[in-house]
Amino acid sequence: MQYSLKTISTALLSDYRNTFDDAVETCFNDLKESEITTASFNFYSSVAAVFSSKIEGENIALDDFIKHQLHQVSYQPDYTRKIDDLYEAYQFAASNALNFSNLKLVHSLITKHILKTHQQGVLRSGNMFVVAGSGKIEYVAAAPHLVAEYVELLFEDINFLLNTKLTFAEVLFFASMVHLVFVKIHPFNDGNGRTARLLEKWFLAEKLGAKAWFVESERYYHEHYDLYFANIRKLGLEYDQLDYLESQAFTLMLPTSIIRK
Numbered sequence: 200m201q202y203s204l205k206t207i208s209t210a211l212l213s214d215y216r217n218t219f220d221d222a223v224e225t226c227f228n229d230l231k232e233s234e235i236t237t238a239s240f241n242f243y244s245s246v247a248a249v250f251s252s253k254i255e256g257e258n259i260a261l262d263d264f265i266k267h268q269l270h271q272v273s274y275q276p277d278y279t280r281k282i283d284d285l286y287e288a289y290q291f292a293a294s295n296a297l298n299f300s301n302l303k304l305v306h307s308l309i310t311k312h313i314l315k316t317h318q319q320g321v322l323r324s325g326n327m328f329v330v331a332g333s334g335k336i337e338y339v340a341a342a343p344h345l346v347a348e349y350v351e352l353l354f355e356d357i358n359f360l361l362n363t364k365l366t367f368a369e370v371l372f373f374a375s376m377v378h379l380v381f382v383k384i385h386p387f388n389d390g391n392g393r394t395a396r397l398l399e400k401w402f403l404a405e406k407l408g409a410k411a412w413f414v415e416s417e418r419y420y421h422e423h424y425d426l427y428f429a430n431i432r433k434l435g436l437e438y439d440q441l442d443y444l445e446s447q448a449f450t451l452m453l454p455t456s457i458i459r460k
Contacts, residue, residue: 204359205352207376208443212369215450219368223454227367230413230457240269241290243413248286250417251396254424257281284311285393292401293412297361299354305397310390322346323388337428340385341438349384353377361405370406374399375450376443382431383441396420399453419456427452 202209233242245268249261259282266272267279268286288308295301303320310319327340341349360373378399385391396417403411420427430449434441 202360202363204356206349206380207353207356207373208446210444211447211450212372214447215372216366216368219371220454220458223371223458224367226458227407227410227414230410232413235265235269237269241286241293241412243415244286244289244293246415247289247397247400247412247417248282250415250421251393252282252285254396254417254421254427255392280312285309285397288393288397289400289412292397293404293409297357297398297401297405299350302354302394302398306387306390306394309393309397310387313389314387318388321388322350322386325388327385327388329385336436337432338383338385339437340383346384346386350386353380353384357402360402365406367407370403371453372450374402374406375453376446377402378453379431379434379443379446379449383434383438414453414457416453416456419452419459423452 201212236242242265245265246261249259249264252259259278263272263274264279264282264286267274268283285308288305291308292301292305295304307320323346324343326343328336329338329340330336357377365373378395381398382391382395387394400411400414400416403414430446430452433445433448434443435445
């Protein structure tokens with residue numbers, strides 16, 4: 200079945216379905232909650248928060264964050280507070296419906312110690328250029344006067360997909376594409392990468408249930424940092440010239456994160 204969507208390309212969906220490895224679903228079904236998860240501490244939210252933050256340059260060890268959260272080990276605030284914020288955002292998402300109002304609340308949590316209060320959960324009004332460490336522009340995001348429209352259309356697509364019966368393979372395809380479309384719009388002044396990776400997981404959980412939160416996609420993206428960003432860059436430099444026919448490599452990363460040994 201093909202789907203008529205407004206922002207998410209389905210051009211590669213048929214090939215994705217036809218080549219999907221059924222072992223991914225088996226591996227997903229075998230996922231289990233960690234034994235160290237407690238009533239007040241979630242191991243997989245910690246993994247997600249730590250590795251998504253490390254992708255953005257935060258220097259924190261997973262073991263240190265677990266000790267901080269689980270055993271109340273005290274570190275300097277700058278070492279843990281942004282990861283604490285992201286952990287809280289994952290916990291919020293796990294118990295709330297996926298919609299744009301809640302996404303803005305999630306962004307406010309994520310950027311509590313990144314942006315000024317008036318920019319938390321608020322769409323940007325200025326131009327956005329994603330710059331590499333070398334100082335070279337890697338990507339020019341959607342024009343500011345179009346951001347609200349594009350985000351609205353994306354969430355129309357998300358709402359449609361949440362209310363449509365999808366196969367397991369289709370869920371993973373669309374989760375990856377939601378991640379990719381969101382990060383290409385780059386709707387906020389900061390925190391877009393962290394929000395996009397959480398959004399991908401949130402979509403999975405809405406479609407596949409709570410077990411989706413056990414998927415260590417953020418760890419996989421961090422371990423394959425260069426490939427992750429290279430696959431995002433494949434689509435092109437300018438938002439208006441993006442080629443979603445180049446998104447196949449990116450969409451294959453999520454199932455690989457599930458099946459990897």
